[in-house]
Amino acid sequence: MGELRVLARTYRRLVGAKIRSDWQYRLSFAFFLLSQTVVTALDLVVILVLFDVVPSLGGWDLAQVAVLYGLTTLAFGLGDLFVSQVETSADHIRAGTFDQFLLRPLPTLLQISAREFALRRVGRSIPAATTLVVALAAADIDWTLDRVLLVPVTIASGTAIFGAVWVVTASISFWAVGAREVANTFTYGGSFAHQYPLHIFARWVRTLLGWVLPMAFIAYVPAVHLLDAHNPLDLPRWLAATPPLVAVAAVLVARAVWSAGIRAYQSTGS
Amino acid sequence: MRLWFEVARRSFRRWSTYRVATAAGVFTNTAFGYLRAYILIAVAAAGGAAATGWDEATLVTFAFITQALLAGTGAFGESELAERVRTGDVVVDMYRPVDLQAWWLASWLGRSSFTFLARGIPPVLLGAVVFDLVVPTTVVGWLAFLVSVLLASLVGFALRFGVNLTAFWLLDNRGLDQLVTLVLTFFGGLLLPVVLFPSWLESVARALPFAAMVQIPAEVFMGRHEGASELAAALGSQLGWFLALGLVGRMLLSAATRKVVIQGG
Numbered sequence: 415m416g417e418l419r420v421l422a423r424t425y426r427r428l429v430g431a432k433i434r435s436d437w438q439y440r441l442s443f444a445f446f447l448l449s450q451t452v453v454t455a456l457d458l459v460v461i462l463v464l465f466d467v468v469p470s471l472g473g474w475d476l477a478q479v480a481v482l483y484g485l486t487t488l489a490f491g492l493g494d495l496f497v498s499q500v501e502t503s504a505d506h507i508r509a510g511t512f513d514q515f516l517l518r519p520l521p522t523l524l525q526i527s528a529r530e531f532a533l534r535r536v537g538r539s540i541p542a543a544t545t546l547v548v549a550l551a552a553a554d555i556d557w558t559l560d561r562v563l564l565v566p567v568t569i570a571s572g573t574a575i576f577g578a579v580w581v582v583t584a585s586i587s588f589w590a591v592g593a594r595e596v597a598n599t600f601t602y603g604g605s606f607a608h609q610y611p612l613h614i615f616a617r618w619v620r621t622l623l624g625w626v627l628p629m630a631f632i633a634y635v636p637a638v639h640l641l642d643a644h645n646p647l648d649l650p651r652w653l654a655a656t657p658p659l660v661a662v663a664a665v666l667v668a669r670a671v672w673s674a675g676i677r678a679y680q681s682t683g684s
Numbered sequence: 685m686r687l688w689f690e691v692a693r694r695s696f697r698r699w700s701t702y703r704v705a706t707a708a709g710v711f712t713n714t715a716f717g718y719l720r721a722y723i724l725i726a727v728a729a730a731g732g733a734a735a736t737g738w739d740e741a742t743l744v745t746f747a748f749i750t751q752a753l754l755a756g757t758g759a760f761g762e763s764e765l766a767e768r769v770r771t772g773d774v775v776v777d778m779y780r781p782v783d784l785q786a787w788w789l790a791s792w793l794g795r796s797s798f799t800f801l802a803r804g805i806p807p808v809l810l811g812a813v814v815f816d817l818v819v820p821t822t823v824v825g826w827l828a829f830l831v832s833v834l835l836a837s838l839v840g841f842a843l844r845f846g847v848n849l850t851a852f853w854l855l856d857n858r859g860l861d862q863l864v865t866l867v868l869t870f871f872g873g874l875l876l877p878v879v880l881f882p883s884w885l886e887s888v889a890r891a892l893p894f895a896a897m898v899q900i901p902a903e904v905f906m907g908r909h910e911g912a913s914e915l916a917a918a919l920g921s922q923l924g925w926f927l928a929l930g931l932v933g934r935m936l937l938s939a940a941t942r943k944v945v946i947q948g949g
Contacts, residue, residue: 471723
């Protein structure tokens, strides 16, 4: 445990230093923060425009889809804030600067996530959190104790699952430099898709994005129970309790894939 | 003429060397095409098709054809010139005894033809494997689409050239670049066909240059502009935006050139 505390302190110090240095360019910071917020809010605008034309999507009404948007996008936003920096490992690998992370006596993931930490990414969580609060109030929810607990547990598990997906897909770069866009398909594409009820997609999309990369557990599975929503896939209710277990499993898999990537890594040798 | 052709050819070849990135781009563009298609199918199933006059096949085709238009029109941004302005390398470009705007245009067209062929066509073919797509049925229809794509690429060029040149004054124009991209994805029809917008918002979208890059060529592909006059109006609006934005770029370039001289290189 002592070692873990040292790591946590190191991480806090590195991130603190990065925040102070970004803060020197306040206008730039404000601009990027705003643009992150607007980018994320645009997805919500799309949903609102769609519901202007139709009363429901896949049998879910606006408030229910908005809850999905809120849960998915909040998990994505927090994962983006703390973990998405790992995708810059692609740039470090290409530029040959990845070696410096291997030389230091700190875990590589911790170094990269601290070094590339960007507070402006918190902008993604702003429309998500706001929408979630409004949508939870607007949706017709039977607030039992388990449903109350489900909300924070879902957000925490979803963040971990998204973080794990980020690490796994970023690891692609260890084997195929230049294939970064493939990773984006699963991270950005996954978050885009899971703003909508999973059952509107074809079976192969659901299997891949929902259960293989277990992103259905980020929002859809808990939301079916939370909202008591139209459930054409007939998911059992107890499944809503499993996201924390899925999150732990996903994190362990991500750690294994990342380590395998490090072992496969060959320096550009410049 | 020979010079511009060579510039374009080299640019085409340069972009064709990024094979892994191209394959990854095809994968991503196709995957997003599928996701958007299924969402639009759900919209059609919920009665959205009746409201807009676009049936399911048209909406699905729109999802794939817009994914195909992304790269060739530079819809997600192109900042190489701005980078050269920021580093000062642009001075070398300005020393050349050729026009900077024409040089970048030739290079843009080379890149654009490669990305349209390599990144644009596969997603549509892969979409056609799963869905019935609405395709031009006449030679005129195909020709009109090709002209529309060329014009879309030209509008994209004119827009980005102007945005890139603002780096002469802003130094860091990434914020502006990102803002333009944002507005473009929404009003250009990259997120949703603008026919799904409330009518006032659709009017706004149609009055902006961004529709000329994505929405209009997609509509031409699906034969939504019926009759010669409607088609001519659609292509004409693209040409108009190319000329207007090109002229603005021209003026920015001459202002930038004066500024460089004043600063003494």
